[in-house]
Amino acid sequence: MRGGIYLRIHAFLERRFPERRVFLKSDSDTRFIRLSSETQIVAVAGLTVFVSWAIVATAIVLMDSIGSGNFRDQARRDQQVYQERLNALSTERDRRAEEALAAQDRFNSALAQISTMQSELLASETRRRELETGIDIIQTNLRETISEREALKRSVRDLREQTAPDSPEQVLAATAPEQLDFLTTALSETAAERDQIEADAQSALAQRDDLELELALTAQRNDQIFRQLEEAMAISVEPLNKMFSSAGLPPDRILEQVRRGYNGEGGPLEPLSLSTRGEEPSPDETRANALLNQMSQLNLYRIAAAQAPFSVPVNLGQVRQTSGFGYRRDPKTGGRRLHKGSDFAGGTGTDIFATADGVVTHAGWSSGYGKLVKIQHAFGIETRYAHNSNLRVKVGQRVSRGDHIADMGTTGRSTGTHLHYEVRVNGKPVNPMIYIKAARNVF
Numbered sequence: 001m002r003g004g005i006y007l008r009i010h011a012f013l014e015r016r017f018p019e020r021r022v023f024l025k026s027d028s029d030t031r032f033i034r035l036s037s038e039t040q041i042v043a044v045a046g047l048t049v050f051v052s053w054a055i056v057a058t059a060i061v062l063m064d065s066i067g068s069g070n071f072r073d074q075a076r077r078d079q080q081v082y083q084e085r086l087n088a089l090s091t092e093r094d095r096r097a098e099e100a101l102a103a104q105d106r107f108n109s110a111l112a113q114i115s116t117m118q119s120e121l122l123a124s125e126t127r128r129r130e131l132e133t134g135i136d137i138i139q140t141n142l143r144e145t146i147s148e149r150e151a152l153k154r155s156v157r158d159l160r161e162q163t164a165p166d167s168p169e170q171v172l173a174a175t176a177p178e179q180l181d182f183l184t185t186a187l188s189e190t191a192a193e194r195d196q197i198e199a200d201a202q203s204a205l206a207q208r209d210d211l212e213l214e215l216a217l218t219a220q221r222n223d224q225i226f227r228q229l230e231e232a233m234a235i236s237v238e239p240l241n242k243m244f245s246s247a248g249l250p251p252d253r254i255l256e257q258v259r260r261g262y263n264g265e266g267g268p269l270e271p272l273s274l275s276t277r278g279e280e281p282s283p284d285e286t287r288a289n290a291l292l293n294q295m296s297q298l299n300l301y302r303i304a305a306a307q308a309p310f311s312v313p314v315n316l317g318q319v320r321q322t323s324g325f326g327y328r329r330d331p332k333t334g335g336r337r338l339h340k341g342s343d344f345a346g347g348t349g350t351d352i353f354a355t356a357d358g359v360v361t362h363a364g365w366s367s368g369y370g371k372l373v374k375i376q377h378a379f380g381i382e383t384r385y386a387h388n389s390n391l392r393v394k395v396g397q398r399v400s401r402g403d404h405i406a407d408m409g410t411t412g413r414s415t416g417t418h419l420h421y422e423v424r425v426n427g428k429p430v431n432p433m434i435y436i437k438a439a440r441n442v443f
Contacts, residue, residue: 013037017044086320093316100440110236114295117229121288124222128215145197145204152193226287237294240301246438248430249308251301254379258300258307261378306401307378309355309432310439313385313421314408319346322418325431340429341384341422348417350408352385354399355435363391369420370412373405382427386420387412 017037024031035043244251323343327336354375361382362374369386373393376382389409399405410417423432 013041017041090320096440097316103440107236110232111298114229114232114236114298117225117232118291118295121222121225121229121291124218124225125288128218128222132215145200148197152197226291229291230287236298237301240298240305243310243438244301244304244308247308247310247435248425249304249379254304255297255300257379258304304378305439306357308381309377309383309423309435311353311355311401312436313352313355313383314344314346314350314419318350319344319408319419321345324433325429338429341386341420342432343418343420345416345418346408348389348407348409350419351404352388352406352408352419354401354403354405355383356381356401358383358399360393360395360397360399360405363393363395363397366412368413370414371406371409372412375399375405380426382424383432384420384422384424386422387414387418 014037017040019037020035020040022033022035024033241251244254321342322345323339325342326339328339329336352373356375356377358375358377360373361376362372364372366372366386369384371386371388371391373385373388373391374382375385385406387408387410388406389411390407391405392407393399393403393405408417408419414420421432423430423435
C-alpha cells in the first residue's frame with residue numbers, strides 16, 4: 001500500500017520535474033550527472049529559501065536604516081524643543097527677576113513715602129494742637145474783654161444814677177464846673193474804651209474765623225494724608241502677609257515672636273498720648289494710632305522677612321536649576337531616594353549668598369556634602385549650602401541676607417559643579433522653592 005502511494009507521488013513529480021541530465025565533457029571523456037525529480041525539488045526548495053532569506057534580510061536592513069534615520073530626526077526635534085523650552089524658561093526667569101527688582105523698588109519707594117507722610121502727619125498734629133491752643137487763648141481774651149466792657153457799662157450807669165438831680169438844689173450843685181468836667185472826662189474815656197473794646201472784639205472774631213478756616217484746611221489735609229497712609233499700608237502689608245502665609249509661616253505667630261525679640265518702645269512709631277482727664281480720643285488721634293500700629297506691624301514684617309530664607313542663594317543670571325526637591329533617581333547608585341533640596345548648576349567659583357540673617361553653625365567638610373555651610377535663622381529655620389570649592393565664613397559668625405558666604409564647586413558626593421541648597425524647619429527638610437516663590441513680586 002505504501003509502495004503504491006510512493007509510485008503515484010513519483011509519477012506526479014516526474015510529470016512536473018522530468019529527469020534531467022547534465023553532461024560534463026572533457027578532451028578524452030564525457031560524463032553526465034543525472035538529476036532526478038527529487039533532486040530538482042530539493043534544489044528548487046533550497047534556492048527558494050535562499051532567495052526568501054535574502055529578501056527578508058534586505059527588508060530588515062532597510063527598515064533598520066529607515067528607523068534609525070527617523071529616530072535621529074526625532075531626537076534632533078526633541079533636542080530642539082528642549083532647547084526652546086530652556087530658552088523660554090530662561091526668558092521667564094529673567095522677567096521674574098526684573099519684576100522682583102521692580103517690586104523691591106516699589107517697596108522701598110512706599111517705605112520712603114510712608115516715612116515722609118508720617119513726618120507730615122506728626123507736624124500737622126503739632127500744628128493742630130497749636131491752633132487749638134491759640135483759639136482757646138483768643139476766646140479767653142474775648143470773654144475777659146466782654147466782661148470788662150460790661151463792668152465799665154455798669155460803672156457808667158452807676159455814675160449817672162449818682163449824679164441824677166432829685167431837687168432844685170441838687171441841680172444847682174450838679175452844674176458846678178468841677179463836676180461837669182469830671183463827668184465829661186469820664187464819659188469820654190468810657191466811650192473811647194468802649195470803642196477800643198469793640199474794635200478788639202471784632203479783631204478777635206476775625207482772627208477766630210481765620211483760625212477756624214485754617215483748622216478746617218488742616219483737618220482736610222490731615223484726612224488726605226491719612227487716606228494716603230492707609231492706602232500705602234494696605235498695599236505694603238497685604239503682600240507681606242500673603243508671602244508669609246504662602247511659605248507656611250503663620251503671620252500672627254511670626255510677628256509675635258519678632259515683637260518679643262524687639263520689645264523696646266519710643267521713637268517715631270510710639271502711639272500718640274491720649275488725654276489724662278478721661279476724654280475720648282479724637283477721630284484723628286484714633287486714625288493716627290491705627291496707622292502707627294500698622295507701621296509698627298510693617299516694621300516687624302521687615303525684620304521677620306530678613307530672618308527667613310526668601311531670597312535666592314545665587315545670581316539666577318549665572319546659573320540654571322538642574323534638580324528640585326523630592327524623590328528622584330540617584331545619579332550615583334541609580335536607586336530612588338529623596339532629594340532634600342534644590343540644585344543650581346554654574347561655573348566653579350560662582351558666588352553663593354546667604355538667603356537670610358542668621359548665625360553660621362558649621363563651616364567645613366561634611367561627608368557627602370563636601371565643603372558645607374550651615375546657617376541657623378529665626379523661627380527654627382536652618383539653611384545648608386553644599387559642594388562648595390571655598391568657604392568665606394567661620395563658625396559663630398553672624399551674617400545678613402545677601403552676604404557672600406562661599407564659592408560654588410563640586411566637592412563631596414557630586415557629579416558636577418553645582419550648589420546643593422537646603423532649607424530645614426525644626427530639623428525637617430522642606431522645599432526651598434516654597435520660600436523663593438512666595439517672595440516673588442515682593443522683594
